Amino acid sequence: MARKYRLGVTRKAANAVVKALLERGIPVNGRTGFLLTTRGRKSGVDRTTPVNVIEAGGERWLVSPYGQVGWVHNLRTDPAARLWRGRRRETWEVEEADAATAGPVLRAYVRKIPVTAPFFDAKLTGPPEAFAAEAVRHPVFRLARSRA
Template sequence: MNEQRVPKTYRHTGIHKAINPVMVVLTRAGLIPGSAVLTARGRTSGQPRSTPVTAIEHGGARWLVAPYGAVSWVRNVRASGELTLTRRRTRRRFAVREAMAEEAGPVLKRYVAVAPIVLPYFVAGRDDPVESFIAEADRHPVFELVEPHPR
């Protein structure tokens, strides 16, 4: 692990607040490769909240990674236990299961390979061993997307 590296801290600034709705529209339209719009019920308002995300495949499962930590969508998903992913005209509902550190480490390593723009928010570097990602898994929640049972 790169001991000298201090990870960047995510701050939801005014620019993020202005750009996020535009990114949601572009992502929902399928114009942002590999991304989808996550919608979850707000934990306090109960209203739907949406944000663009990148789901990845690893070990035969689909995963969502919170590279910026326990941001609002993470707290909403933890509270509701489910979410919807939308891309173009396809909407899919999922239950979620949060991964423990040992399971999350390999997913985090794969995620930074797929979305290297998030590397400044990690202590571990792209070429570091999985153990380095396990060591910081508590700072980057990872959720397995699980098909919900039919109602």
């Protein structure tokens, strides 16, 4: 049974440290760490959270390893993902992937960022279909078009 994500005191503190490093342009988790800013779906206020962007199948992807979190709902309402680290800033239109497309991306994500593995029922040694089944719980977004 996969672990449930809980945003407790320790995780909030870790996110604050990671966010501070990324704001200063210091890469975290290799080159995959970015800050994602989305517009709040109800408040309209910008929300920023650390995320990992991975490359798989020649495309760039945002994966929610912890499930249906706030930024997922925000991107579904307004599909503009503003990614940044230090002075490097990019704005992307995102498209949510279907389960068949998301499966290989989720497997690649867990392989590249193994600390997230406990939040998945699928195991790297399992069949590819197991990761496709995880797409309902772990949304995947393709960075589709860059906005200048």
